[in-house]
Amino acid sequence: MRIVPFLCSTAITIALVAVLDRPLGKVPPVGSFFSPQYGFWQNAEPIEQDFGGSLNMKGVQGPVEVYFDDRLVPHVFAENEQDLYFVQGYLHARFRLFQIDLQTRAAAGRASELAGSKAINFDKEQRRLGMVYAAENALKEIEADSQFRTFFDAYTAGVNSYIDQLTEAALPIEYKLLQCKPEKWSNLKTALLLKMMSKMLSSGTENDLANTNAKSIFMPDQLQQLYPQVPDSLLPIVPIGTEFPKPAVIPVKPTNADSLYFNNKATVVAQSLDRPDPGNGSNNWVVAGSKTQSGFPILANDPHLELSLPSIWFEIQLKTPTHNAYGVSLPGSPFVVIGFNDSIAWGVTNSQRDVKDYYEIKFKDQTRTAYWFNGEWVPTKMRIEEIKIKDSLSVFDTVAYTVFGPVQFDSRFSNAASADRNLAVRWAAHDPSNEGLTFYKLNKARNYTDYEEAISTFTCPGQNFIFASRTGDIAIWQQGRFPARWEGQGLYVMPGEDSSYLWQGYIPQQENPHAINPERGYLQSANQRAADGTYPYFIPGSYITARGVRIDKKLATMSAITPKDMMELHADYFNVSAEDVRPILLATIQETQLEAKERAYLEILRNWDLKASPDSKGQTVFQCFWDTVQASIWRDEISRTNPMAPWPTEQTTVEWLLKDTVYQFADDINTPQKETLSMIVTASFKKAALVLEAKEAEDKLAWSRFMNPSVYHLLKDALPAFARKGLAVGGYGNIVNAIKHSHGPSWRMIVHMVDGIEAYGVFPGGQSGNPGSRFYDNNISVWEKGEYNRCWYMRDNDRTNEKVKWILRFNKS
Amino acid sequence: MKFFLSVLLTMLGGIAVSLWALSPWWGFVPLAALLAAVVHQTPAKAFAAGFLGMLLAWGGLSWWIDWQNGSLLSKQVAVLFPLQGSSAALILLTGILGALLGGVAALAGCYLRISKSKME
Numbered sequence: 001m002r003i004v005p006f007l008c009s010t011a012i013t014i015a016l017v018a019v020l021d022r023p024l025g026k027v028p029p030v031g032s033f034f035s036p037q038y039g040f041w042q043n044a045e046p047i048e049q050d051f052g053g054s055l056n057m058k059g060v061q062g063p064v065e066v067y068f069d070d071r072l073v074p075h076v077f078a079e080n081e082q083d084l085y086f087v088q089g090y091l092h093a094r095f096r097l098f099q100i101d102l103q104t105r106a107a108a109g110r111a112s113e114l115a116g117s118k119a120i121n122f123d124k125e126q127r128r129l130g131m132v133y134a135a136e137n138a139l140k141e142i143e144a145d146s147q148f149r150t151f152f153d154a155y156t157a158g159v160n161s162y163i164d165q166l167t168e169a170a171l172p173i174e175y176k177l178l179q180c181k182p183e184k185w186s187n188l189k190t191a192l193l194l195k196m197m198s199k200m201l202s203s204g205t206e207n208d209l210a211n212t213n214a215k216s217i218f219m220p221d222q223l224q225q226l227y228p229q230v231p232d233s234l235l236p237i238v239p240i241g242t243e244f245p246k247p248a249v250i251p252v253k254p255t256n257a258d259s260l261y262f263n264n265k266a267t268v269v270a271q272s273l274d275r276p277d278p279g280n281g282s283n284n285w286v287v288a289g290s291k292t293q294s295g296f297p298i299l300a301n302d303p304h305l306e307l308s309l310p311s312i313w314f315e316i317q318l319k320t321p322t323h324n325a326y327g328v329s330l331p332g333s334p335f336v337v338i339g340f341n342d343s344i345a346w347g348v349t350n351s352q353r354d355v356k357d358y359y360e361i362k363f364k365d366q367t368r369t370a371y372w373f374n375g376e377w378v379p380t381k382m383r384i385e386e387i388k389i390k391d392s393l394s395v396f397d398t399v400a401y402t403v404f405g406p407v408q409f410d411s412r413f414s415n416a417a418s419a420d421r422n423l424a425v426r427w428a429a430h431d432p433s434n435e436g437l438t439f440y441k442l443n444k445a446r447n448y449t450d451y452e453e454a455i456s457t458f459t460c461p462g463q464n465f466i467f468a469s470r471t472g473d474i475a476i477w478q479q480g481r482f483p484a485r486w487e488g489q490g491l492y493v494m495p496g497e498d499s500s501y502l503w504q505g506y507i508p509q510q511e512n513p514h515a516i517n518p519e520r521g522y523l524q525s526a527n528q529r530a531a532d533g534t535y536p537y538f539i540p541g542s543y544i545t546a547r548g549v550r551i552d553k554k555l556a557t558m559s560a561i562t563p564k565d566m567m568e569l570h571a572d573y574f575n576v577s578a579e580d581v582r583p584i585l586l587a588t589i590q591e592t593q594l595e596a597k598e599r600a601y602l603e604i605l606r607n608w609d610l611k612a613s614p615d616s617k618g619q620t621v622f623q624c625f626w627d628t629v630q631a632s633i634w635r636d637e638i639s640r641t642n643p644m645a646p647w648p649t650e651q652t653t654v655e656w657l658l659k660d661t662v663y664q665f666a667d668d669i670n671t672p673q674k675e676t677l678s679m680i681v682t683a684s685f686k687k688a689a690l691v692l693e694a695k696e697a698e699d700k701l702a703w704s705r706f707m708n709p710s711v712y713h714l715l716k717d718a719l720p721a722f723a724r725k726g727l728a729v730g731g732y733g734n735i736v737n738a739i740k741h742s743h744g745p746s747w748r749m750i751v752h753m754v755d756g757i758e759a760y761g762v763f764p765g766g767q768s769g770n771p772g773s774r775f776y777d778n779n780i781s782v783w784e785k786g787e788y789n790r791c792w793y794m795r796d797n798d799r800t801n802e803k804v805k806w807i808l809r810f811n812k813s
Numbered sequence: 814m815k816f817f818l819s820v821l822l823t824m825l826g827g828i829a830v831s832l833w834a835l836s837p838w839w840g841f842v843p844l845a846a847l848l849a850a851v852v853h854q855t856p857a858k859a860f861a862a863g864f865l866g867m868l869l870a871w872g873g874l875s876w877w878i879d880w881q882n883g884s885l886l887s888k889q890v891a892v893l894f895p896l897q898g899s900s901a902a903l904i905l906l907t908g909i910l911g912a913l914l915g916g917v918a919a920l921a922g923c924y925l926r927i928s929k930s931k932m933e
Contacts (some may be wrong), residue, residue, distance in 0.1 A: 013921050017839045017914065021839070031839060040890050041874070041875050044878050047881065359860060546844075774883070
């Protein structure tokens with residue numbers, strides 16, 4: 001009888017196929033994942049991949065040619081704008097599908113669909129912040145403009161035309177690893193992507209919850225000392241001495257503000273889980289022809305964001321017979337966001353303004369169906385949120401909406417032990433707006449007037465739009481729709497029982513801080529406060545002062561500037577804060593109390609050239625020492641509440657040390673004796689020396705070894721193999737070259753406004769999101785070396801140029 | 814001679830099936846069994862032929878893809894699956910997965926023929 005072995009071997013075969021067809025925990029189904037036909041091998045793109053071809057598509061009206069250069073930058077030549085944005089959508093999907101899908105799902109609070117139950121609280125917070133509500137409001141505004149809507153429609157159709165033809169084998173590798181499928185694109189997703197940017201740039205720039213706790217422990221004069229509005233050393237965006245017109249809007253402080261608001265000592269336990277990095281800053285500057293060698297302006301921009309693979313940016317040229325824009329786009333949205341055309345160049349930095357406030361809501365009862373407002377019970381609008389979870393049942397959350405906005409924190413949601421207070425969030429990103437329209441118009445702008453018109457409707461996140469034109473104009477506007485606040489409004493959680501604490505109006509657009517063609521011949525912004533104390537409105541925010549000081553001082557002294565000089569300024573490692581602080585620390589430290597090893601570190605600090613260069617040991621010693629000093633001074637004070645009050649900014653501490661070395665806060669309130677600054681500094685140095693010794697033992701004393709600059713894949717630690725770690729770069733958040741561990745210049749661009757436009761750009765990544773492509777990370781080494789790619793600004797007669805590597809043609813089917 | 818023929822046929826069949834878009838990833842399994850039933854050998858030789866044939870098919874295909882890719886992706890995947898970043902190990906692992914299935918499928922095919930002939 002051979003029937004038994006037959007049955008056995010058949011059973012084994014079928015069982016083996018079945019086992020290999022199934023995921024094992026986090027491991028994808030081994031059979032299909034290793035299959036050369038379907039699995040990851042299919043993502044291993046041939047080095048000699050041909051990106052050209054010919055496609056017949058329903059969504060396009062006329063022929064569109066995409067010319068790829070040797071860096072895989074597509075130069076899209078279309079006959080009309082709908083075709084242009086259709087093809088941009090197609091290309092974003094072709095090269096960045098997983099990225100745009102993941103980011104918009106996360107923006108909508110749907111990360112659990114991909115990541116499983118560990119993302120539930122993240123998703124709840126996104127929903128409770130009103131991310132989808134905000135995107136829906138934006139979409140209404142966008143779709144009300146029937147012409148503009150066609151661009152969004154075309155973009156969506158372009159993304160979907162790629163998704164529709166996608167085979168299982170061609171799925172991006174992340175889908176194969178996570179065992180999920182891409183989702184169809186929609187205009188709402190484009191709106192969500194822009195709200196993701198709003199959150200990134202305008203949701204972490206307030207500190208209302210922590211400030212409320214600070215208010216509970218500090219006296220008003222202490223609050224002013226710890227959290228001053230205008231730093232002494234500020235070199236603002238609008239040059240000092242500029243006269244501001246009388247404010248058209250004068251907000252009125254509620255009569256009961258002192259008792260109910262300023263003197264309210266109640267603390268809050270709620271805190272945001274996913275707080276955007278307040279260091280999401282940027283630099284931009286522009287020099288007029290009077291300061292350049294050529295006589296034409298030069299514009300520079302480097303937005304500092306989380307560095308990721310694929311990069312947040314996608315380089316592209318978008319050309320129709322009527323306009324020709326080049327720069328970086330945000331995958332998930334049409335248009336060039338930062339770039340130039342043949343008449344103008346523009347760039348952005350974050351305004352860092354506070355446009356998000358919290359209001360305390362009194363619900364009638366546990367059902368949260370009504371809240372007390374202007375003397376009566378007003379019904380809330382309930383929004384039921386279903387959070388779908390991978391491999392599990394859905395979780396439901398109901399969010400109450402009030403006149404202020406959604407109630408982000410209440411008894412049903414808080415990350416802390418309990419939420420005894422119901423906090424509604426009022427956020428500028430909730431208001432109907434169409435930010436894409438600004439970029440659309442900038443892509444086509446011909447002069448200063450076009451630029452000013454283009455940016456005038458931009459609402460949120462507030463940005464510093466810098467500008468240069470071929471005709472020699474330079475300008476900067478801090479643009480956004482900013483609430484006109486009475487002094488102190490919105491620094492802390494506000495009473496939410498009547499309309500008196502609502503935003504009373506907005507700063508008129510024309511009164512936003514701006515400057516045009518200043519005599520000094522340059523303009524700059526680096527996330528500092530936009531204007532000095534003479535600006536007639538109260539404008540709190542999370543400002544960063546040091547970089548602006550350095551850039552301003554450099555630009556002031558430079559002349560006969562060339563693009564190369566601008567590259568050197570991008571790469572500047574000079575530590576302005578250390579320049580101020582080091583002499584004080586060295587003068588205060590009690591050297592006699594140091595051991596031999598500690599003295600050796602002190603010598604390194606003393607002999608340091610003040611540059612945070614990659615091999616600098618002085619920067620490492622300084623940063624460890626300085627961070628410890630700051631912690632020793634403040635921690636005891638600010639941790640008197642839980643959660644902690646905000647850390648005073650580095651700038652505040654610097655200025656405090658410069659002004660007064662016997663300050664009340666130096667004493668550690670947790671010890672019986674009275675500490676002096678000198679004692680604190682000495683003890684901090686000893687503490688820091690322990691860290692330094694441990695690092696030195698691992699050969700990590702050099703700054704770049706210490707900081708480990710890295711660019712992670714979007715899925716972070718889940719896919720460490722797709723990250724690029726240990727880059728040989730220096731810098732820091734307070735330094736012009738603002739590289740931190742995995743954060744920093746996400747795109748460096750320099751545009752020289754000569755005839756034909758001379759432009760350079762680089763981002764630490766590549767055009768392709770596929771880790772199996774040579775275009776996944778090909779620009780990282782360029783970026784790492786501080787070098788640039790020359791942007792090839794193609795014209796009509798360049799179609800046959802040898803720089804064209806592949807041509808992808810779209811035709812109507 | 815028969816052994817080599819069956820290795821060759823399994824390999825070619827394995828490659829052909831992988832290039833056919835409609836085939837599931839395990840499409841070579843019934844094919845390997847069928848080949849073993851047609852080109853009849855002892856069970857040990859049938860297993861070995863199925864094993865070797867698919868080792869060459871999947872190993873060869875992944876090697877070819879990897880060569881064209883300059884091992885860019887395999888070096889990274891060989892870190893996700895802890896193989897110390899070795900592309901060769903990843904290719905070998907791919908080959909062995911195909912080979913194991915090819916082997917047991919061929920064995921089943923071989924026994925199918927034997928059980929039939931016995932019954933006759």
